[in-house]
Amino acid sequence: MILIGNGARHSIFGLILIFSTFSLAFGQDAAPTGSNPALAGYADYNEVTRRVQELEKSSWASARSLVQTAGGREVWLLTLGDPREGCVHPFADGPLTVSFKEPPAFLIVGNVHAPHVVGCEIALGIAEDLVAKATAGDEGVVNFLKRFTVYVIPSPTPDATEKNFTRRPWREQTGNLRPTDDDRDFEIGEDPPSELNGDDWITMMRVHDDLGTHRAHDQDPRLLVPVDPKKNERGAFRLFVEAVDSDKDGSFGEDASDGVDFNRNHTFNYKYFGKGSGPHQVSEPETRAVVDFAFDHPNIAVVLTMTPEDNLFKPWRANAQAEREAIKTTLLTADAPFTDFLAERFRNLHGGKDALESPKGEGSFSEWAYFHYGRWSFASRGWWIPKTDPPKAEKLDDDAKTDESKDASADGLPAIGPNAGALANQDPQPGARRGGAGGGRRGGGPPGDASGAATSASDGAAGSAREGQGSQASQTAQELNALNWFAANQIEGFVDWTPIVHPDFPNQTVEVGGFKPFYRLNPPAETIPSLIGPHVAWLLEVGGHLxxxxxxxxxxxxxxxxxxxxxxxxxxxxxxxxxxxxxxxxxxxxxxxxxxxxxxxxxxxxxxxxxxxxxxxxxxxxxxxxxxxxxxxxxxxxxxxxxxxxxxxxxxxxxxxxxx
Amino acid sequence: MLINQYFVNLPQQIARLAMALCIACGGLNVSAQDDAARQIYKAVGGPTTPRVPVHWNRYYDYAETTEIMQKLTAAFPNLAKLESVGKSYDDREMWVMTITNFEHGDERRKPGFWIDASIHANEIQATEVAMYTAWFLLEMHGENEFVQSLLRDRVFYILPMMSPDSRDHHFYEPNTTSSPRTGLRPVDDDRDGYVDEDTVNDLDGDGHITQMRIRDPNGRWKAHPKYPNLMIQVEEGEQGEFTLLGSEGIDNDNDGRIAEDGPGSYDPNRDWPWNWQPNYVQRGAYRYPFSVLENRMMADFVSARPNIAGAQTYHNTGGMLLRGPGAKTDRYQQADLQVYDVLGQLGAQLLPGYRYMNVAEDLYEVWGGEIDWFHQMLGVFTFTNELFTSYLLFHSQDASAFGGNRDRQAMFEQYLLFGDGLVPWKEVEHPVYGKVEVGGMKKNWGRQPPGFMLQEECHRNMAFTLYHADQMPLVSIQSVETKRLADGVFEVTALIENPKVIPTHSAVDLQQKITRPNLVSIQGEGLAVALARSSSEMLFRNATVYEKDPQEVRLRNLPGRSLTYVRWIVSGSGPFSISVDTVKGGQANYSGTLE
CATH class of the missing domain: 2.60.40.10 (Immunoglobulins)
Incomplete structure (x- = not known):
C-alpha cells in the first residue's frame, strides 16, 4: 500500500489531502509491497514528511507543498532564511515582483534519480544542518542565511522514490505512477522483470550458450564481460535481466510500465519517445511544479542537484568549437574558470577520490538548470564505493588493466564464485553487515549505479541513463572494486549465480545472479551524516563568491x-x-x-x-x-x-x- | 457542455447584442420558405436557406463567435456539439465544435479532422475561415452529397479561437495588424522586476497603433505624391518633410525604451514539444512545451482522439500552404512528403496566389511549432494555411512580398477601400517629443482581407481543407473470395482497400510506433485459423506470414491508394465474418458462409 500522507501534517501545512479519482486509479499499488532491506535506515516518504515538519518548527525554516503527485504525495519545498531581517529591498513597498524582494537564493534539489535515495538524505541533511547551526548561533551560517535564501526540494518525485522503498521485487525504479508503454507495443506493463530465484532481488540471468555474448571474467568468474571480437574471444552465456518473456516478443522484462522519470522529463537534450521520458517534455505535475517554481523565482542564483550525473568531481568541459552553434550543448568557455574553481573547492572539501565518469543526461534536471534556466548548476553524487584493495595478496595497480589480466581460466564454464565471506581477507567490522560503517574511506571511490552494465539490472532491461558510461574495462574494474568493498564490509551486495528452471529456455541451463540493485548507488545509512558536512561547507564558501x-x-x-x-x-x-x-x-x-x-x-x-x-x-x-x-x-x-x-x-x- | 460565461466586459456585451440583432434580422425578415422561394435561382456552391444566417463579410469577436457556435449546435443537434476544452488564462472558454453525423457510427471511431485557428490572435480571419467551414458543413449537409458523405464517414473537430483572450484584445485594445501575437500572461519582458509596465500607448485614442512622424524640414521622409497618407523616403539631395519616430508609444518606465514590456511576449506557436527550443534560440518560446495552458488543454483533447488523421491550423499571412518540418536539421520521411505533395499541389491550384511550401527551407526556422507536433509526434498530416496574399489585391504577382508592394497596396486602399484602411495623419501632443503627428495603417488592414474579399478566402481555404479531409484513409473490404482446399479446409482471401491518398499510418507513425496496427480478423463459430498471410499483390509473392494469432492479422499500415490481400487457411465451415479495425481509417465488415 502506498500511504497518502498522515493526519498530523494537515494542521501544520494547512493542506487537505484528497484522494482524487486519478490517485485512486493509479496511486494504489497492485504490486506486492514490503520494506526494501537495501534502504534500511533511509527516510521513506512518511519519514521525509516528518523531518520536514520537524524543520518547520524552527523560525529559520518554512515549508510548503509545490504540488500533489498522482499518488497523493506532496513535493515538499523548504525555505530557509533569516526570519527577521532578510533582505530589505529599497522598493519593498512598490509594485516590484515579489521574488525580487527576496534575497538571492540557492536551490537544492535532491533525489532527482529516484533510486538515488542518498540524494534526498543529503539535501534534507543540508537543511537540517543549516537550521541546527543557525539555531545554535553559528556565525558563519547565521550570516549566510541573512544574506541568502536556501530553497530545498529534498524529494521532487516522491511517487517514484517510494516505489524503491515499498514495491517488491526490489529493483531500481525511476518513474512515477503514470502508466507507460515502455516497449511501445501498444500494451502497458505486459512484460515486467520477474522474480525467479525467490530472493526478492531483480538481478540478472545468464543462459549457458557456447555462442553466447558474454564470458566469465578472468579475475573473478562471478563477473561477466562481453566477448571481444577483436580478440576472437568466445562466449559462454547470453545475459538477460531476471524475467520471463511474458509477451513472447523475444525481449525480457522490457515493459514494467515504469512511469515517467523526473530526471528524463526536462527540456534540455530531451529524448523523444524514450523510455521514462514521458509523452513530452515537462509533462508531469512534479516536473512542472519544480520548473515553474524556478522560473517564478528569479532570485535563484545557484542550483545544486543531488544526482549521479555529478559535475563537481567530473566537471563539464567547455568546447569552443561546439559553442559556436546557435543551440548551446556544452559548458560555455567563459563559464569554465568559475565552475572549475568551485568544483575543485568541492573536491578539496569532500576529499573523495577515484570518482566515476558521469553519465550524460537526457532531459536531466541539472543540465536544464544551466542550459535552459541559465543558472550556475552543480551536481553531486554525494557518495560512491571507495576504492578498496582486493582481498588477495596481489594488487592491481591500474584499473584499466584489470580486464586485461591473464591469470585465469575463462573457458566458458559457469563458475559459481566463492561467497562474499570467503572473498574477504580483511578484518571484517564487528557486527557489520549492510551498513558496516568505517570499512572504507568515507566518501571516496565510485558510486555503484553507473557501473556494471554487464552484471547488474537497473530499472528494467532498458537500463537507465546512468549506466553504460565509461569503457568496458573501467566498468569491469568498478565491478571488481565493488566486490572487494562488499567483502571488506561484509555487505551481501551480490547474488551468486544459482540455477533455476526457466520456461523460455526449457532445455538450457539458466542461472540467476549478479549485483543487487541499490547497494552500489546508496551507502550504508550510517555513512550519511558524514556526507552532509562537505556539502554545507562548500555552500557557505560559494555564498562568499557570489x-x-x-x-x-x-x-x-x-x-x-x-x-x-x-x-x-x-x-x-x-x-x-x-x-x-x-x-x-x-x-x-x-x-x-x-x-x-x-x-x-x-x-x-x-x-x-x-x-x-x-x-x-x-x-x-x-x-x-x-x-x-x-x-x-x-x-x-x-x-x-x-x-x-x-x-x-x-x-x-x-x-x-x-x-x- | 454549454457555458454562458462569455460576457467579458460591457463594450463586448453591447457589441454582442448588436450582433445578435444582426443575425436575427436575416432570419426574421423572411421565413425559410420565402427564402427558398426567393432562391429558386440558386447561387451555386453555398446553402440555399441557411438555418443560421451569418454574414461572411465581417469579423466576429469572442462573444459573437461563441454565439454563432451556439446557434449552429442548437440548429443542428444531430450534426454538431459544442464543448469547451477548458478556460483560457483570462477566463474565456476554449470552444471545440464536433461536427459529424452522430446518427451514423461512433464519432470516436471515424477518421477525424482537426481544424484550429488564430493561435496568433491578430491573424483574425483564421477564425472566420474555421467558422465558415463549420457553418458550411452544417448548412450544406441537407443539399450536397459530398458534404453528406463527409459527415457520414468523418468527424470534424473545430477549435476556432486558440487564443481567445488575445482575439478580444485585438478587437478592443489599441493594436496593429500584427498584434497581439502573444497570449496575455504577465511576463516581465525587460526583466526589471516590473511586469507589463511599458505597453504601447494609443496617443490619439482611436484603437489603432499607428506611426508617429514629426515635421522636420531636414527629415528624410515625405508624403507620397499620389497617396498622401503614405510616407516615402526622399531622393538624395531632395528636401524632406518629416522624420519618422516609430510606432505610437511612450517610455512608460523611464528606461529609454518604448513599449518593451507589454502583456505576454511569448509566441503560442513556439510552445509545442517536437524540436522545442528555448527563447534564446528563436524568440517566442515560453517556459517549456505546453507552458501555454491553452495549448496544453487543446493537446489533451487531441491526444485523447487518436482517430484524428488530418489537421489544419490556420494563420495569416502571405498565401502559403505550409508543411513542416520547422527546423532545417529535421527531416520528414520521403513517403510522407509524397502525401504532402499530392495534397499541397492541388491546394495551390484551388487557391490562386498561394504557394505550397515547407517551413524550414522556404519560410524561416520554427522550433516547437504546432504542425511539427502534429506530424512528428502524432503522425498526423497537417498543413498551415497562411491566409491572404497581396496577390489577391490585383490578381497579379507584382505585389508578392509580405504586405505587398506599398504603392500597389496604397492604390488598393485608395480606389477599392476608399480610404477606409488608413488613419489620416493628425497632430497629437507627445509627452517627450512635443507636437507629433500620428497616422497610418489601421489594425484591421494589412494582414486581413477587406470584407468584400473575406468570404472567398473562407470558401477557397475551406475547399482545400475539405479535400485534405476527404483524403484521410477510409478502409473498405473490396471483396472476399473463398476456396475449398479440402474437406472442411478453406482458403479465405479478403481484399482490403484504402482508396484515399493518406495511409492509415504515416511513415513517422510506423517509425515511432505511435498508432497501433490495423487489425484484420476472421471469426466464425467452430472456425479454427491455422495460418494467415498478407500481401500487397494477388500472387502473394512478397507475403508476410502470421503464425501467432493468425485469426487477428496485425497490418502495420494500409498505404494510401492501396490494396492489401489477407489470406487465411481455416478449418471448419459455416457463417464467418471479417472485420477491419483501424484507428485512423475507420472500420469495415464482411459476412459470408464457408461451405
Missing part, C-alpha cells in the same frame, strides 16, 4: 545652469560574475538595474541618459560598468538624490548624491 555589487566613484559635477553630470562605476568585487555567460546567452539571467532618482523635492529632468539603465552582466573580480547621466535639477534647495542598483540575484545597494 557577486557583491558596489557603487564606486560616484561623482556629481556641476555643468552650470542647474545641469549636473552624474557618474558612477557599478562594480562587482566578488569572484563570480553576476550571472553565468549562459544566463546572458539564454536571456534567462536578470540584468542589474541602475537608477538615478531625485529625493523628494528634487525634480530631475534627464538631458542625457534614461532614469533607469540595465547592465546585462558584470564579470567577477572587479567587472564594472560606467554609468553617466546629465540631468537638469529643479525644485527646492539642497538638491539631492540617490543611485540604486538592484537585481534579483544581488543584494541591492544605494548611495546618496548631492547636486551642488
Amino acid at each position: 557577486p557583491t555589487i558596489e557603487l564606486r566613484d560616484a561623482k556629481v559635477e556641476s555643468l552650470g545652469a542647474n545641469l549636473f553630470r552624474v557618474t558612477c562605476k557599478v562594480t562587482n568585487t566578488s569572484f563570480l560574475p553576476t550571472m553565468p555567460e549562459m544566463g546572458r546567452v539564454s536571456r534567462e539571467g536578470y540584468p542589474l538595474q541602475v537608477i538615478l532618482e531625485g529625493n523628494q523635492g528634487s525634480k530631475l529632468e534627464f538631458i542625457e541618459g534614461s532614469q533607469r539603465n540595465s547592465i546585462s552582466r558584470l564579470d567577477g573580480l572587479g567587472g564594472n560598468a560606467e554609468q553617466s547621466w546629465i540631468v537638469r535639477v529643479s525644485g527646492e534647495a539642497n538638491f539631492s538624490g540617490r543611485l540604486l542598483v538592484y537585481g534579483p540575484t544581488i543584494t541591492p545597494v544605494e548611495t546618496k548624491v548631492e547636486f551642488k
Whole structure:
C-alpha cells in the first residue's frame, strides 16, 4: 500500500489531502509491497514528511507543498532564511515582483534519480544542518542565511522514490505512477522483470550458450564481460535481466510500465519517445511544479542537484568549437574558470577520490538548470564505493588493466564464485553487515549505479541513463572494486549465480545472479551524516563568491545652469560574475538595474541618459560598468538624490548624491 | 457542455447584442420558405436557406463567435456539439465544435479532422475561415452529397479561437495588424522586476497603433505624391518633410525604451514539444512545451482522439500552404512528403496566389511549432494555411512580398477601400517629443482581407481543407473470395482497400510506433485459423506470414491508394465474418458462409 500522507501534517501545512479519482486509479499499488532491506535506515516518504515538519518548527525554516503527485504525495519545498531581517529591498513597498524582494537564493534539489535515495538524505541533511547551526548561533551560517535564501526540494518525485522503498521485487525504479508503454507495443506493463530465484532481488540471468555474448571474467568468474571480437574471444552465456518473456516478443522484462522519470522529463537534450521520458517534455505535475517554481523565482542564483550525473568531481568541459552553434550543448568557455574553481573547492572539501565518469543526461534536471534556466548548476553524487584493495595478496595497480589480466581460466564454464565471506581477507567490522560503517574511506571511490552494465539490472532491461558510461574495462574494474568493498564490509551486495528452471529456455541451463540493485548507488545509512558536512561547507564558501555589487566613484559635477553630470562605476568585487555567460546567452539571467532618482523635492529632468539603465552582466573580480547621466535639477534647495542598483540575484545597494 | 460565461466586459456585451440583432434580422425578415422561394435561382456552391444566417463579410469577436457556435449546435443537434476544452488564462472558454453525423457510427471511431485557428490572435480571419467551414458543413449537409458523405464517414473537430483572450484584445485594445501575437500572461519582458509596465500607448485614442512622424524640414521622409497618407523616403539631395519616430508609444518606465514590456511576449506557436527550443534560440518560446495552458488543454483533447488523421491550423499571412518540418536539421520521411505533395499541389491550384511550401527551407526556422507536433509526434498530416496574399489585391504577382508592394497596396486602399484602411495623419501632443503627428495603417488592414474579399478566402481555404479531409484513409473490404482446399479446409482471401491518398499510418507513425496496427480478423463459430498471410499483390509473392494469432492479422499500415490481400487457411465451415479495425481509417465488415 502506498500511504497518502498522515493526519498530523494537515494542521501544520494547512493542506487537505484528497484522494482524487486519478490517485485512486493509479496511486494504489497492485504490486506486492514490503520494506526494501537495501534502504534500511533511509527516510521513506512518511519519514521525509516528518523531518520536514520537524524543520518547520524552527523560525529559520518554512515549508510548503509545490504540488500533489498522482499518488497523493506532496513535493515538499523548504525555505530557509533569516526570519527577521532578510533582505530589505529599497522598493519593498512598490509594485516590484515579489521574488525580487527576496534575497538571492540557492536551490537544492535532491533525489532527482529516484533510486538515488542518498540524494534526498543529503539535501534534507543540508537543511537540517543549516537550521541546527543557525539555531545554535553559528556565525558563519547565521550570516549566510541573512544574506541568502536556501530553497530545498529534498524529494521532487516522491511517487517514484517510494516505489524503491515499498514495491517488491526490489529493483531500481525511476518513474512515477503514470502508466507507460515502455516497449511501445501498444500494451502497458505486459512484460515486467520477474522474480525467479525467490530472493526478492531483480538481478540478472545468464543462459549457458557456447555462442553466447558474454564470458566469465578472468579475475573473478562471478563477473561477466562481453566477448571481444577483436580478440576472437568466445562466449559462454547470453545475459538477460531476471524475467520471463511474458509477451513472447523475444525481449525480457522490457515493459514494467515504469512511469515517467523526473530526471528524463526536462527540456534540455530531451529524448523523444524514450523510455521514462514521458509523452513530452515537462509533462508531469512534479516536473512542472519544480520548473515553474524556478522560473517564478528569479532570485535563484545557484542550483545544486543531488544526482549521479555529478559535475563537481567530473566537471563539464567547455568546447569552443561546439559553442559556436546557435543551440548551446556544452559548458560555455567563459563559464569554465568559475565552475572549475568551485568544483575543485568541492573536491578539496569532500576529499573523495577515484570518482566515476558521469553519465550524460537526457532531459536531466541539472543540465536544464544551466542550459535552459541559465543558472550556475552543480551536481553531486554525494557518495560512491571507495576504492578498496582486493582481498588477495596481489594488487592491481591500474584499473584499466584489470580486464586485461591473464591469470585465469575463462573457458566458458559457469563458475559459481566463492561467497562474499570467503572473498574477504580483511578484518571484517564487528557486527557489520549492510551498513558496516568505517570499512572504507568515507566518501571516496565510485558510486555503484553507473557501473556494471554487464552484471547488474537497473530499472528494467532498458537500463537507465546512468549506466553504460565509461569503457568496458573501467566498468569491469568498478565491478571488481565493488566486490572487494562488499567483502571488506561484509555487505551481501551480490547474488551468486544459482540455477533455476526457466520456461523460455526449457532445455538450457539458466542461472540467476549478479549485483543487487541499490547497494552500489546508496551507502550504508550510517555513512550519511558524514556526507552532509562537505556539502554545507562548500555552500557557505560559494555564498562568499557570489557577486557583491558596489557603487564606486560616484561623482556629481556641476555643468552650470542647474545641469549636473552624474557618474558612477557599478562594480562587482566578488569572484563570480553576476550571472553565468549562459544566463546572458539564454536571456534567462536578470540584468542589474541602475537608477538615478531625485529625493523628494528634487525634480530631475534627464538631458542625457534614461532614469533607469540595465547592465546585462558584470564579470567577477572587479567587472564594472560606467554609468553617466546629465540631468537638469529643479525644485527646492539642497538638491539631492540617490543611485540604486538592484537585481534579483544581488543584494541591492544605494548611495546618496548631492547636486551642488 | 454549454457555458454562458462569455460576457467579458460591457463594450463586448453591447457589441454582442448588436450582433445578435444582426443575425436575427436575416432570419426574421423572411421565413425559410420565402427564402427558398426567393432562391429558386440558386447561387451555386453555398446553402440555399441557411438555418443560421451569418454574414461572411465581417469579423466576429469572442462573444459573437461563441454565439454563432451556439446557434449552429442548437440548429443542428444531430450534426454538431459544442464543448469547451477548458478556460483560457483570462477566463474565456476554449470552444471545440464536433461536427459529424452522430446518427451514423461512433464519432470516436471515424477518421477525424482537426481544424484550429488564430493561435496568433491578430491573424483574425483564421477564425472566420474555421467558422465558415463549420457553418458550411452544417448548412450544406441537407443539399450536397459530398458534404453528406463527409459527415457520414468523418468527424470534424473545430477549435476556432486558440487564443481567445488575445482575439478580444485585438478587437478592443489599441493594436496593429500584427498584434497581439502573444497570449496575455504577465511576463516581465525587460526583466526589471516590473511586469507589463511599458505597453504601447494609443496617443490619439482611436484603437489603432499607428506611426508617429514629426515635421522636420531636414527629415528624410515625405508624403507620397499620389497617396498622401503614405510616407516615402526622399531622393538624395531632395528636401524632406518629416522624420519618422516609430510606432505610437511612450517610455512608460523611464528606461529609454518604448513599449518593451507589454502583456505576454511569448509566441503560442513556439510552445509545442517536437524540436522545442528555448527563447534564446528563436524568440517566442515560453517556459517549456505546453507552458501555454491553452495549448496544453487543446493537446489533451487531441491526444485523447487518436482517430484524428488530418489537421489544419490556420494563420495569416502571405498565401502559403505550409508543411513542416520547422527546423532545417529535421527531416520528414520521403513517403510522407509524397502525401504532402499530392495534397499541397492541388491546394495551390484551388487557391490562386498561394504557394505550397515547407517551413524550414522556404519560410524561416520554427522550433516547437504546432504542425511539427502534429506530424512528428502524432503522425498526423497537417498543413498551415497562411491566409491572404497581396496577390489577391490585383490578381497579379507584382505585389508578392509580405504586405505587398506599398504603392500597389496604397492604390488598393485608395480606389477599392476608399480610404477606409488608413488613419489620416493628425497632430497629437507627445509627452517627450512635443507636437507629433500620428497616422497610418489601421489594425484591421494589412494582414486581413477587406470584407468584400473575406468570404472567398473562407470558401477557397475551406475547399482545400475539405479535400485534405476527404483524403484521410477510409478502409473498405473490396471483396472476399473463398476456396475449398479440402474437406472442411478453406482458403479465405479478403481484399482490403484504402482508396484515399493518406495511409492509415504515416511513415513517422510506423517509425515511432505511435498508432497501433490495423487489425484484420476472421471469426466464425467452430472456425479454427491455422495460418494467415498478407500481401500487397494477388500472387502473394512478397507475403508476410502470421503464425501467432493468425485469426487477428496485425497490418502495420494500409498505404494510401492501396490494396492489401489477407489470406487465411481455416478449418471448419459455416457463417464467418471479417472485420477491419483501424484507428485512423475507420472500420469495415464482411459476412459470408464457408461451405
